[in-house]
Amino acid sequence: KEQREKKIFLDGQFVNEADAKVSVFDHGLLYGDGVFEGIRAYGGRVFRLEEHLERLFDSAKAIRLTIPLSLEELTNAVLECCRTNSLWDGYIRLVVTRGKGDLGLNPASCPKPTLFIIADAIRLYPPSVYERGLRLHTAAVRRVSSEALEPAIKSLNYLNNILAKMEASASGSDESLLLNEQGCVAECTGDNIFVFKHGELATPPVSAGVLPGITRREILRLAREEGIPAVERNMTRYDLFVADEVFLTGTAAEIVPVVEIDGRTVATGKPGSLTQKLLLRFRALTRSTGPLIYSSGRPAETE
Numbered sequence: 001k002e003q004r005e006k007k008i009f010l011d012g013q014f015v016n017e018a019d020a021k022v023s024v025f026d027h028g029l030l031y032g033d034g035v036f037e038g039i040r041a042y043g044g045r046v047f048r049l050e051e052h053l054e055r056l057f058d059s060a061k062a063i064r065l066t067i068p069l070s071l072e073e074l075t076n077a078v079l080e081c082c083r084t085n086s087l088w089d090g091y092i093r094l095v096v097t098r099g100k101g102d103l104g105l106n107p108a109s110c111p112k113p114t115l116f117i118i119a120d121a122i123r124l125y126p127p128s129v130y131e132r133g134l135r136l137h138t139a140a141v142r143r144v145s146s147e148a149l150e151p152a153i154k155s156l157n158y159l160n161n162i163l164a165k166m167e168a169s170a171s172g173s174d175e176s177l178l179l180n181e182q183g184c185v186a187e188c189t190g191d192n193i194f195v196f197k198h199g200e201l202a203t204p205p206v207s208a209g210v211l212p213g214i215t216r217r218e219i220l221r222l223a224r225e226e227g228i229p230a231v232e233r234n235m236t237r238y239d240l241f242v243a244d245e246v247f248l249t250g251t252a253a254e255i256v257p258v259v260e261i262d263g264r265t266v267a268t269g270k271p272g273s274l275t276q277k278l279l280l281r282f283r284a285l286t287r288s289t290g291p292l293i294y295s296s297g298r299p300a301e302t303e
């Protein structure tokens with residue numbers, strides 16, 4: 001298939017990918033000073049766009065960064081970016097940095113934030129991962145303490161997650177589990193974690209140092225709709241070892257089963273039935289809600 005050049009929304013206009021450049025003096029690059037969102041489009045609709053934009057504005061507010069567009073303008077920019085790139089199913093990355101400044105870290109030298117939106121195809125986990133499940137490894141690096149950096153802020157600081165991801169690869173596992181400084185389970189490198197045991201679903205609270213994931217929120221809700229008690233509770237690695245089911249949730253991953261943790265097989269070593277049920281329900285939901293990208297059906301040029 002012929003690859004058309006991607007158009008990036010950068011500082012108020014659409015530019016070709018090759019021209020989508022950000023300064024080497026941008027504090028997003030120099031200091032990780034910025035916030036972002038990862039969003040999915042499913043079947044010509046953007047899933048939970050409002051919630052993602054609300055989280056973005058909240059993250060920006062918490063770091064005293066003024067987003068240069070209103071909520072309505074940003075909503076339109078995301079939808080327009082999808083249309084410009086003929087996106088039907090895909091991934092949207094929305095980034096706002098402190099902008100170009102001097103070499104000092106003080107954001108006072110940055111008069112104008114940088115804002116860009118990329119709408120692209122998504123690289124999914126292969127279907128085998130959903131059928132077979134992931135093997136987790138507990139990382140030696142800990143999740144950044146919630147007392148150092150509020151975990152609800154979706155900032156550009158992912159270095160410890162990256163180090164944890166490298167540990168997973170080095171240990172021959174698929175993904176790393178991050179504990180907090182107290183040794184309680186926090187989350188994985190880009191996903192929240194859930195445990196099902198004795199008929200109850202549990203996930204660590206935000207205070208344990210986890211991003212309040214949008215998929216996490218949907219899963220808590222869907223489980224309760226299924227009549228399953230779903231709670232936020234602190235847990236240790238032991239709770240994962242002895243669980244009936246463990247799974248991860250995230251925008252890119254959706255719901256992925258976990259079948260092994262630090263050499264311990266979770267239950268039978270096969271993805272659990274609740275995990276599969278929630279994945280089906282979640283997938284149905286993603287295709288039936290969210291603002292429409294195209295007002296009059298699927299255009300022929302969409303991929």
Ligand code: PMP
Nearest residue numbers: 190191192211213214215250251
């Ligand atoms: N935790 C971290 C650290 C993440 O980066 C993500 C992905 N945004 C998540 C959890 C899952 O959040 P969401 O369901 O909103 O994608």
